[in-house]
Amino acid sequence: MTKYMKYYIVPFLSLSVLIGIFLGGHWMWLGLAVLFVVVIGGDAVLGEDASQPEYSQPWLIELSLHLALPLIIILLLSFAWTTGSVREDFLGIGKLLSGLFSYDFLAARDSNMWSDYVGAVLGVGFVVAGYGTNVGHELTHRIKDRVAMLEGRWLLSASCNADFAIEHVYGHHVTVGTDEDPATARKGENVYAFAIRSTVFGHISAWKHELKRLREKTYSTVSLKNRMITGYLMSVLWCTVFYTAGGIFGLILFLCQAAFAKFILEIVNYMEHYGLVRDTEKPVKPEHSWNTNKRMSTMVLFSLTRHSAHHEKPMVKFWKLDPYADAPQMPYGYLTTLVICLIPPLWYRIITPGLNKWEQKSSLA
Numbered sequence: 001m002t003k004y005m006k007y008y009i010v011p012f013l014s015l016s017v018l019i020g021i022f023l024g025g026h027w028m029w030l031g032l033a034v035l036f037v038v039v040i041g042g043d044a045v046l047g048e049d050a051s052q053p054e055y056s057q058p059w060l061i062e063l064s065l066h067l068a069l070p071l072i073i074i075l076l077l078s079f080a081w082t083t084g085s086v087r088e089d090f091l092g093i094g095k096l097l098s099g100l101f102s103y104d105f106l107a108a109r110d111s112n113m114w115s116d117y118v119g120a121v122l123g124v125g126f127v128v129a130g131y132g133t134n135v136g137h138e139l140t141h142r143i144k145d146r147v148a149m150l151e152g153r154w155l156l157s158a159s160c161n162a163d164f165a166i167e168h169v170y171g172h173h174v175t176v177g178t179d180e181d182p183a184t185a186r187k188g189e190n191v192y193a194f195a196i197r198s199t200v201f202g203h204i205s206a207w208k209h210e211l212k213r214l215r216e217k218t219y220s221t222v223s224l225k226n227r228m229i230t231g232y233l234m235s236v237l238w239c240t241v242f243y244t245a246g247g248i249f250g251l252i253l254f255l256c257q258a259a260f261a262k263f264i265l266e267i268v269n270y271m272e273h274y275g276l277v278r279d280t281e282k283p284v285k286p287e288h289s290w291n292t293n294k295r296m297s298t299m300v301l302f303s304l305t306r307h308s309a310h311h312e313k314p315m316v317k318f319w320k321l322d323p324y325a326d327a328p329q330m331p332y333g334y335l336t337t338l339v340i341c342l343i344p345p346l347w348y349r350i351i352t353p354g355l356n357k358w359e360q361k362s363s364l365a
Helices: 002-023 025-046 059-068 067-081 090-100 105-110 113-138 146-157 164-177 191-216 227-273 295-300 306-311 334-341 344-364
Strands: none
Touching: 002 025, 002 059, 002 067, 002 105, 002 113, 002 164, 002 295, 025 295, 025 334, 059 067, 067 090, 067 146, 067 227, 090 105, 090 227, 090 306, 113 164, 113 227, 146 164, 146 227, 146 295, 164 227, 164 334, 191 227, 191 344, 227 334, 295 334, 334 344
């Protein structure tokens, strides 16, 4: 049963962010603290896991994916509630909670300081990225499953990421490792410059793919058949929810967490393909992605860490991905590596030896 339960760690971690938001004050940093301790500490203590267990009840794993959307909805609605003023109780959440527990949730919320909201933005942003966007990524690869696609796109709407379901599947997976791919970081490029370039050109690429699809199907560009437009509308709905709950302040906080979640996605893109190049005439292989089998990262990210196998076989479900211990290996787990990327000189110092080794091996192939 353990092999199934490990995929439910993220929902429980998400609850720590939710609890911190309700408790208010400095407790709003609780979720972020728990995430860092569990994920970074877990990777350091638990080591690697290259196992490939058989799952006789795959629906138990799938359930953890489908919990993502309701949990993200609850988290965002609760976060929206915290942005209200003294006179406002969005959806009656404060009254409901105070009736269930002997704690004055409204008073706690109304005493929040700006620094407390910073903790909430970071905590919510991490969950939206690490659970929402990550599961959205898995589901939007299932292009023939309309329910999975809809779930995935709603999850991506929480970070205003309408383009990802299009550009990632039809762009990035085709052009990865080449100059044509906005999501492949070039050697010597820092994460901040990359994030801007990847965001802008990835969005443009998504529009090109979608316009091509609409033309081929003879659909109008300005219609609900346009997935970019419907993606924008999904995010507009979230903006409306936060504005209703907390006015301009609520809207700003939603956009801040969305921007932060999007930035996390771009950091992950950065570290997954940094410096690895591919001849456009050659197929995508495991050596074109940085991989890691760190146990905790693998569990909380639904095997996104086995990125080499994901790019080799993008339609294979996450629990079937090969560990590929001989692929280029990240020096640390995902969250640790993510933090290192934020300090470019440190990142170059750590990643360059492995990249040089990869380049030497590639030149001999």
